[in-house]
Each structure stands twice: as structure tokens, then as C-alpha cells.
Amino acid sequence: MQNRPQLLFKTLAVALAGATILASCSGGEQTGQAGPAGGPPPAPTVGVVVAVAESVPLVSELPGRTSPYMVAELRPQVTGLVQKRLFTEGSEVKAGQTLYQIDASTYRAAHDSAKASHARAEANLYSARLKATRYADLVKIDAVSKQANDDAVAALKQAEADVASARAAVETARINLDFTSVTSPISGRIGRSAVTPGALVTANQATALATVQQLDPIYVDLTQSSAELLGLRRAMEAGKLKSSSAKAVPVQLVLEDGTQYAAEGKLAFSEVTVDQGTGSVTLRAVFPNPKGELLPGMYVRAKLAQGEADNAILVPHAAVSRDPRGNPMVMVAGAENKVEARMITTTRSLGDKWVVTDGLAAGDRIIVDGLQRIRPGATVQPQEAGAAAPAAASAAK
Structure with a gap:
């Protein structure tokens, strides 16, 4: 019983010592955060x-679509039955290549008839020329009347006109005969055919037989708002921007899948009229397309420099x-x-x-x-x- 106060005193002493140790550790940590000398923390x-x-360079990214460099719609210029289709749909064709063959029998007969008429006119011209030459000598010695000589001269001129008319008829018949072979006016890729062998086609019909498109190079038509274009122009006038000195503005193309087109294009021209429906102007760029990667109607985005900010x-x-x-x-x-x-x-x-x-x-x-x-x-x-x-x-x- 006498040792209980001493035991309690020892317990309190141990507790106070532990608290002192903890306080000293805590103070050390705080001192470490404040700095070596207990001052403010260092600047971050x-x-x-x-x-x-x-x-x-101020690069604008504009939306646009591809369009063919040249387009040729094939239409017959004579009437007849299609005998042959001489191409594969979707293939490459050359300028002057025959694509359709129309029945040429009637046009060949007309050409032969025109040639015969021309020969007959040549024969009449020969006879009229001899007669006019003979009468010209005879009228000098009063062997024929002047009226007969004048008639011979008129007959000669009539024969010459007949020959010229017959020659034109031969040329017309030849042209119609050539039109029975429908050829491609340009080189490019041809689409699907609207007719098959045995179909009746008429001269200058509304429906095209097929369409040929030149895709190398290819156009990219871009649209830019007229407000943005006006802002760029005013910034240039104020001296904040300066126009690019390059004559041909380079254009980079981004395809629909987000990849960049390998070849670089050039700006061809800028439309001078604002579209009333969209309030935008059209910029046209030209891109090489040797592999046919760009097809007409594709949606693309183009990057082009429209000035420089000093x-x-x-x-x-x-x-x-x-x-x-x-x-x-x-x-x-x-x-x-x-x-x-x-x-x-x-x-x-x-x-x-x-x-x-x-x-x-x-x-x-x-x-x-x-x-x-x-x-x-x-x-x-x-x-x-x-x-x-x-x-x-x-x-x-």
C-alpha cells in the first residue's frame, strides 16, 4: 500500500517524457518544412x-470536296443501233480511243452515194469546161452567137458549183460515218455504261452513254466564309498582316480518315462572287493524283497560308x-x-x-x-x- 504512490508517480513521469519526445519530433518536422533557419518556405x-x-504564317484550315480536272460526257451524234461496247467500265481510256460502235451500214451507203454524185458532177464540169473553151474561140470568128457563148460560160459556172456542193455532201457523209465510232475526247477514267449492245441511240440525246473523268491532276474546291476573308483583308490593310509574296500558294490536304495526303497542291484561283445561300467564296486548288487516291466527291480539309503576322x-x-x-x-x-x-x-x-x-x-x-x-x-x-x-x-x- 505504501508503494502505490511511488508507482503512480513513476507512471506519470514516463508519460511526460514520451510527450516531450513526440513534441520534439513534431517540432523538428515543422522546422524542416519552414526552412533551415525556421524562416518562410522556399519559392516554388x-x-x-x-x-x-x-x-x-497564318494557316487556314478549310473544308472542301474533290472534283475532276476535266469531264467529258459521251453522247451519240448519229442515230442507230449500238453494235459493240469496246471498253471495260471503270478502266483508264485514252483520248481518241473508240468506246462504242454504232451500226454504220446506212451511213456507209450514204457516203458512197455522195461520192458517186461528186464523180457525176466532176464529169459534167469537164464537159462544160470543154464546151466553154470551144465557144470562146468560135465567138471570135462569129462561128457561134454571143448568146451561145454566154450560155456555155454559165453552164461552166453551174457545173463548178455542182462539184463544190457534191464535195460538201461527201464530207458530210464521211463525218456522219465517222460518228458511228464514238471515241473519247480526253484521257481519263470511264464510269459505268448507260447502254448495252443492241440499244437504239439518237443523235444528241439527253442521256449520256458514259462519262470520262480526268483525275490526274485533280481539283479541290474549298469554301471560306466571306466574313473571314474580309477580316484578313482589313488586317492586311491595317498592317497587322502581310500578304504572302509567293505566286503559287502551297496547300496541304487532310483526308477523311485524318491522314495527310502525301503530295502538295497549289492554289489555282479564288472565286470573285459570294454565294448568296452560304455566304462563302470558293477557292480552287490543284493536286497531283498519280495513284488515283483522290476520287471525285471526297470530303477533305485543306491547310493553306493566307498571310503572315509580323x-x-x-x-x-x-x-x-x-x-x-x-x-x-x-x-x-x-x-x-x-x-x-x-x-x-x-x-x-x-x-x-x-x-x-x-x-x-x-x-x-x-x-x-x-x-x-x-x-x-x-x-x-x-x-x-x-x-x-x-x-x-x-x-x-
């Missing part, structure tokens, strides 16, 4: 990129944030490494960067890494963006 390390003013600054997408009103802004390491919030003006995106035309100056240090650990007015330790990543990772640990 951030990655920055230095703004550089440069001339940036003294523009490229800012990575990750560095740009938005204020509550949706206006773009960036964080900048300013004087004495103080964080400043800058409102900027962006025109468009170029790859993984924004094109900034106002709000930044050359030499500004734009913060791109460590934005979640800073606020305006805070002091930071700026490092090059690539070198700041290891430091940020160690600080996070």
Missing part, C-alpha cells in the same frame, strides 16, 4: 519559355488559361521573379501553340510548368521549361 520552381517575336508570339496551349469571362490569359515571371497575370489576344492556333498578337512582348518569361502552385504576386524560381521538370518532381515528393 516553375518552367518558363522566353517569348520571341517572329513572322508567323511580331507575333507563339505560346504553348498549356500556358494559356481563361478568366471567368472566357478571355485568354497567361502567367509571366516579371520583375524580381514576381508572378504577373497578362491578358492576351490570340488569333488562331498553329499546331500545339496559340498565335498571340497583343499582350506580350519579346523577352517576357511565360510560365508553362508549375502553374498549379502559383498565384499572381507570388515569388517563383524560373527555370527553362525542360530543366524545371526534375525540380518540380522533387519538390512534389
Whole structure:
């Protein structure tokens, strides 16, 4: 019973010693967070990129569709039955190649008849010429009357006109005979045939027998809103943009599956009239298509440079944030490494960067890494963006 107070005293002493040890450990940890001398925490390390003013091409991405370079619809120019179809649907054909053969028997007979009429007219001309020559000599010695001589001269001229008419009839018959062979006026790929052998076709009918399209090169018709085009023109007039000096504007093509077309095209012309229905203008580009990869009617997107922005600054997408009103802004390491919030003006995106035309100056240090650990007015330790990543990772640990 006498040892119970001593035991209680020893227990309280052990508890107080343990509390003292825990307090000392906790104080040590807090001291480690505050710094070596118990001062404020060190400034966070951030990655920055230095703004550089440069001339940036303004690349527009426009929707469009492909269209053939040349199109020829085959229609018969004579009436008759189709005897043969001399091509394979979907194949390549050459200019002048015979594609259809129309029954030529009646046209061949007409051609032969015209040749015979021409021969008869030539014979009459020969006789009239001899008679006129003979009468010209006889009228000089009054062996024939002047009236007879005049009749002989008139008969000669009539015979010459008959020969000319017969020659034209022969040429017409020959042309109609040639039209019985329907040939391709251009080289290209032919589509499906609208008729089969045995079908009756008529001259200049509305329905085409087939269509030939030249696909190498091929056109790409792009559409751009007239408002955007007007904005570019006003920016050039104000001196904010300058027109590209190149005569042929290069165009890059993106296909429907998102892949980029291997060959580069060139802008051919720009439409001078605004479509009243869509409020857009048409730009036409020409692309080589040796492998036939581009087919008429394909939906594509084209990238083309429509000007250059002087003294523009490229800012990575990750560095740009938005204020509550949706206006773009960036964080900048300013004087004495103080964080400043800058409102900027962006025109468009170029790859993984924004094109900034106002709000930044050359030499500004734009913060791109460590934005979640800073606020305006805070002091930071700026490092090059690539070198700041290891430091940020160690600080996070």
C-alpha cells in the first residue's frame, strides 16, 4: 500500500517524457518544412519559355470536296443501233480511243452515194469546161452567137458549183460515218455504261452513254466564309498582316480518315462572287493524283497560308488559361521573379501553340510548368521549361 504512490508517480513521469519526445519530433518536422533557419518556405520552381517575336504564317484550315480536272460526257451524234461496247467500265481510256460502235451500214451507203454524185458532177464540169473553151474561140470568128457563148460560160459556172456542193455532201457523209465510232475526247477514267449492245441511240440525246473523268491532276474546291476573308483583308490593310509574296500558294490536304495526303497542291484561283445561300467564296486548288487516291466527291480539309503576322508570339496551349469571362490569359515571371497575370489576344492556333498578337512582348518569361502552385504576386524560381521538370518532381515528393 505504501508503494502505490511511488508507482503512480513513476507512471506519470514516463508519460511526460514520451510527450516531450513526440513534441520534439513534431517540432523538428515543422522546422524542416519552414526552412533551415525556421524562416518562410522556399519559392516554388516553375518552367518558363522566353517569348520571341517572329513572322508567323497564318494557316487556314478549310473544308472542301474533290472534283475532276476535266469531264467529258459521251453522247451519240448519229442515230442507230449500238453494235459493240469496246471498253471495260471503270478502266483508264485514252483520248481518241473508240468506246462504242454504232451500226454504220446506212451511213456507209450514204457516203458512197455522195461520192458517186461528186464523180457525176466532176464529169459534167469537164464537159462544160470543154464546151466553154470551144465557144470562146468560135465567138471570135462569129462561128457561134454571143448568146451561145454566154450560155456555155454559165453552164461552166453551174457545173463548178455542182462539184463544190457534191464535195460538201461527201464530207458530210464521211463525218456522219465517222460518228458511228464514238471515241473519247480526253484521257481519263470511264464510269459505268448507260447502254448495252443492241440499244437504239439518237443523235444528241439527253442521256449520256458514259462519262470520262480526268483525275490526274485533280481539283479541290474549298469554301471560306466571306466574313473571314474580309477580316484578313482589313488586317492586311491595317498592317497587322502581310500578304504572302509567293505566286503559287502551297496547300496541304487532310483526308477523311485524318491522314495527310502525301503530295502538295497549289492554289489555282479564288472565286470573285459570294454565294448568296452560304455566304462563302470558293477557292480552287490543284493536286497531283498519280495513284488515283483522290476520287471525285471526297470530303477533305485543306491547310493553306493566307498571310503572315509580323511580331507575333507563339505560346504553348498549356500556358494559356481563361478568366471567368472566357478571355485568354497567361502567367509571366516579371520583375524580381514576381508572378504577373497578362491578358492576351490570340488569333488562331498553329499546331500545339496559340498565335498571340497583343499582350506580350519579346523577352517576357511565360510560365508553362508549375502553374498549379502559383498565384499572381507570388515569388517563383524560373527555370527553362525542360530543366524545371526534375525540380518540380522533387519538390512534389
